Amino acid sequence: MNRRTVTSGTEWEPRVGYSRAVRVGDRICVSGTTATDDEGSVVAVGDPHGQAKRAMENVVSAVEEAGGAVEDVVRTRMYVVDIDDWEAVGDAHAEVFGDVRPATSMVEVSRLIDPDLLVEVEAEAVVGSGDENGAESDG
Numbered sequence: 720m721n722r723r724t725v726t727s728g729t730e731w732e733p734r735v736g737y738s739r740a741v742r743v744g745d746r747i748c749v750s751g752t753t754a755t756d757d758e759g760s761v762v763a764v765g766d767p768h769g770q771a772k773r774a775m776e777n778v779v780s781a782v783e784e785a786g787g788a789v790e791d792v793v794r795t796r797m798y799v800v801d802i803d804d805w806e807a808v809g810d811a812h813a814e815v816f817g818d819v820r821p822a823t824s825m826v827e828v829s830r831l832i833d834p835d836l837l838v839e840v841e842a843e844a845v846v847g848s849g850d851e852n853g854a855e856s857d858g
Contacts, residue, residue: 720744725784727777729759740781747785747844751798752777753836761835767804771797771811774840779815782844791844792816795823798839802827808838 724738732738740749754762754770755777763769779789795816799808805825812823821842831839 723785725781727755727759727781729755740785742785742787742846745846745848747782747787747791747842747846749778749781749842749844751839751841752781753831753833753839761833764835765837767799767801767837768807768811770836771808771838771840772814774838775811775815778840778842782842785844787844787846789816790819791846791848792819792821792842793845793848794843795821796841797823797825798828798831798841799825800828800830800837804837 720743723742725740725742726732727739737750739752740747752774754773756762761770762773775795778795779792782789782792795812797808797812799805802825808825828839831837
């Protein structure tokens with residue numbers, strides 16, 4: 720099995736024993752990803768839309784580093800600390816994924832690893848899944 724890992728470079732990956740993303744064959748799985756900058760600092764504190772958008776941009780970056788593209792994302796999972804933020808988070812999802820329209824879930828959790836974090840996002844991608852045959856299915 721050919722396994723490729725992507726790292727964000729934070730101290731937490733080796734300490735906890737995980738990778739930002741793992742690619743095996745044509746599948747890429749992206750770990751829970753938050754709204755952090757290149758130094759690991761939380762961005763958009765207090766702004767669920769801004770945090771969701773940054774977290775999803777970080778997800779897409781990991782997919783791309785693993786050899787995929789945003790069009791290859793087939794599943795996202797969004798964890799929010801306040802479900803009342805669903806519209807702001809959903810709007811950010813639409814801005815980042817647009818017509819890709821991956822299957823998704825959004826669930827409320829009691830808290831995330833840092834009290835400033837409002838959103839965490841996971842994703843799965845299948846490389847080459849983006850409209851290979853030009854057909855679109857609605858059912």
